[in-house]
Amino acid sequence: QKEVEQNSGPLSVPEGAIASLNCTYSDRxxxxxxxxxxxxxxxxxxxxxxxxxxxxxxxxxxxxxNKASQYVSLLIRDSQPSDSATYLCAVTGGTxxxxxxxxxxxxxx
Amino acid sequence: xxxxxxxxxxxxxxKGKDVELRCDPISGHTALYWYRQSLGQGLEFxxxxxxxxxxxxxxxxxxxxxxxRTGGSVSTLTIQRTQQEDSxxxxxxxxxxxxxxxxxxxxGTRLTVT
Numbered sequence: 001q002k003e004v005e006q007n008s009g010p011l012s013v014p015e016g017a018i019a020s021l022n023c024t025y026s027d028r029x030x031x032x033x034x035x036x037x038x039x040x041x042x043x044x045x046x047x048x049x050x051x052x053x054x055x056x057x058x059x060x061x062x063x064x065x066n067k068a069s070q071y072v073s074l075l076i077r078d079s080q081p082s083d084s085a086t087y088l089c090a091v092t093g094g095t096x097x098x099x100x101x102x103x104x105x106x107x108x109x
Numbered sequence: 110x111x112x113x114x115x116x117x118x119x120x121x122x123x124k125g126k127d128v129e130l131r132c133d134p135i136s137g138h139t140a141l142y143w144y145r146q147s148l149g150q151g152l153e154f155x156x157x158x159x160x161x162x163x164x165x166x167x168x169x170x171x172x173x174x175x176x177x178r179t180g181g182s183v184s185t186l187t188i189q190r191t192q193q194e195d196s197x198x199x200x201x202x203x204x205x206x207x208x209x210x211x212x213x214x215x216x217g218t219r220l221t222v223t
């Protein structure tokens with residue numbers, strides 16, 4: 001069974017610090033990788049996508065992919081209290097995405 | 110532009126009743142997905158529509174669940190003879206042509222079966 005694993009957290013960081021969120025996946029043929037942010041009581045919002053090995057930067061967010069290790073991560077620089085949310089890792093698995101259960105991030109001011 | 114919309118936002122129903130949940134995808138998006146999210150659980154794939162192709166129903170948990178998509182746009186998820194374990198948030202997502210994996214979610218319908 002295809003799986004996506006994330007540390008459930010909570011991950012607590014002070015304002016201005018770097019938050020590092022990690023994800024591993026089981027299906028070696030997965031080609032596309034996504035990070036979604038989900039605020040409490042809200043639906044997931046796509047924040048990053050990455051398709052090839054290496055780093056992809058978008059503002060304060062950097063996604064990192066290592067297909068050999070089946071590992072994808074999300075770094076959030078200069079963390080803000082507004083970044084406090086659950087971050088879902090998603091991986092292609094056939095026609096639909098396979099989602100991890102999410103890591104809860106708490107940024108304290 | 111307008112995002113994915115879903116209705117109703119909340120639905121409370123009695124065990125054994127049928128319910129219909131509606132999703133209106135982003136205009137021009139060809140792919141449409143239904144997921145459900147239970148408390149403390151991840152997103153569970155239910156069904157996928159792509160254009161006029163036959164839907165991928167592999168995620169439907171039982172034959173009480175069905176979905177249709179009319180005219181390649183609006184979709185309705187129907188749950189017959191609801192059970193308490195059906196209580197969850199039902200999320201719809203849509204994707205543009207050839208970018209199936211870039212999914213944009215609606216606000217969800219919170220279903221409570223009493």
